[in-house]
Amino acid sequence: MxxxxxxxxxxxxxxxxxxxxxxxxxxxxxxxxxxxxxxxxxxxxxxxxxxxxxxxxxxxxxxxxxxxxxxxxxxxxxxxxxxxxxxxxxxxxxxxxxxxxxxxxxxxxxxxxxxxxxxxxxxxxxxxxxxxxxxxxxxxxxxxxxxxxxxxxxxxxxxxDEPMIDKALAIGGSSPAMVYMFIEAMADGAVLHGVPREKAYKIAAQAVLGSAKMVLESGIHPGALKDMVCSPAGTTIEAVYSLERNGFRGAVIEAIDLCTEKAINMSNSKK
CATH class of the missing domain: 3.40.50.720 (NAD(P)-binding Rossmann-like Domain)
Structure with missing residues (x-):
């Protein structure tokens, strides 16, 4: 049945x-x-x-x-x-x-x-x-x-276990919104230099998809995968430097932290 x-x-x-x-x-x-x-x-x-x-x-x-x-x-x-x-x-x-x-x-x-x-x-x-x-x-x-x-x-x-749902909600349930923002921002950067917008979205989205698959299937630490792309004095390390200089990691960590605290507080109010 x-x-x-x-x-x-x-x-x-x-x-x-x-x-x-x-x-x-x-x-x-x-x-x-x-x-x-x-x-x-x-x-x-x-x-x-x-x-x-x-x-x-x-x-x-x-x-x-x-x-x-x-x-x-x-x-x-x-x-x-x-x-x-x-x-x-x-x-x-x-x-x-x-x-x-x-x-x-x-x-x-x-x-x-x-x-x-x-x-x-x-x-x-x-x-x-x-x-x-x-x-x-x-x-x-x-x-x-x-x-x-x-x-x-x-x-x-x-x-x-149930407490893990609140602790991982930010990277499981909410993170797609942040990833979409990242894809959009990367595409905007390409459009700034003349790449047609639809092509920019497609290229950026596929890069994110492929990168995620590398993490999931290779078993290699994300930091090591990043290093593999960053040639000495190359274009990629220039981009990484810019992100680090502008607090990229800190901004992401803070976003996850605030999202997690919100989730925990919501659950605590329903106990």
């Missing part, structure tokens, strides 16, 4: 996951139902993925074996009381929202709730997410393995 997956909330992250699991043939569109506040959003999701859509959160909760809570953290205090009585006792609840802890959901849904907390990123849409996952004790191994398999279809997974 196919599992029914319900998404409560259809923002960018939910759309990325839905698109990823459908394109990977993990599940058929007819086995997915999503709810959202806006008819425009629901129509767009239906046209893009061919799934079932409805504005009724309770109906999604009632009909789903897996309920993915994909609303923003500030809306959980409204959504949880709304759907609580409609959730099937055997359903697995998956939360993707920053700062929404397992304890918060247990306290508000009941101690018998099966809860999985995850942190993916929007690269799920192209099968390249890194999703961190943890669960409470009521989720069986087979149930957990199903969700792990689901997210392996849209990238890679790491099973972690």
């Amino acid at each position: 196919n599992k029914k997956i319900g998404f409560i909330g259809c923002g960018n992250m939910a759309r990325a996951i839905i698109g990823g699991i459908i394109s990977s043939n993990f599940i058929s569109p007819e086995d997915i139902t999503a709810s959202a506040l806006s008819d425009k959003t629901l129509q767009s999701v239906k046209e893009s993925f061919g799934i079932n859509v409805i504005r009724d959160n309770k109906a999604v909760a009632m009909s789903s074996d897996i309920i993915v809570l994909a609303v923003k953290p500030q809306f959980f205090n409204d959504v949880i009381p709304e759907i609580k009585s409609s959730i099937n006792k055997n359903a697995v609840i998956v939360t993707i929202a920053a700062g929404i802890t397992i304890k918060y959901l247990e306290d508000n849904l009941g101690k018998d709730a099966k809860i999985i907390r995850i942190m993916p990123n929007t690269a799920a849409l192209v099968g390249e997410s890194l999703t961190m996952l943890c669960k409470n004790s009521l989720v069986s191994e087979s149930e957990f393995n199903y969700i792990v398999d689901m997210f392996n279809k849209v990238g890679k997974t790491e099973i972690v």
Whole structure:
């Protein structure tokens, strides 16, 4: 029997996951139902993925074996009381929202709730997410393995202890925004010297993709890989020098630090 997956909330992250699991043939569109506040959003999701859509959160909760809570953290205090009585006792609840802890959901849904907390990123849409996952004790191994398999279809997974989700959220869930900024800035620099913008984006993006693959597949330290590109008195070391002179590493570390502190504070407020 196919599992029914319900998404409560259809923002960018939910759309990325839905698109990823459908394109990977993990599940058929007819086995997915999503709810959202806006008819425009629901129509767009239906046209893009061919799934079932409805504005009724309770109906999604009632009909789903897996309920993915994909609303923003500030809306959980409204959504949880709304759907609580409609959730099937055997359903697995998956939360993707920053700062929404397992304890918060247990306290508000009941101690018998099966809860999985995850942190993916929007690269799920192209099968390249890194999703961190943890669960409470009521989720069986087979149930957990199903969700792990689901997210392996849209990238890679790491099973972690819950505190690690907050500590690594910045480099796992939030970092794509920073990488996009880096790609855009590199492309702007090339455009400054006459490279057509579309070509600049393509070249910069492929360079980032290839560099990431080198880190993942070569096993060589990122610093050593950097050194391999920097010829003495060459063009690359000139660029590296400029970045270091302008505090590149410090700015990145500070961004990750601030993002991590925000994530930890959000989780602490929900304990």
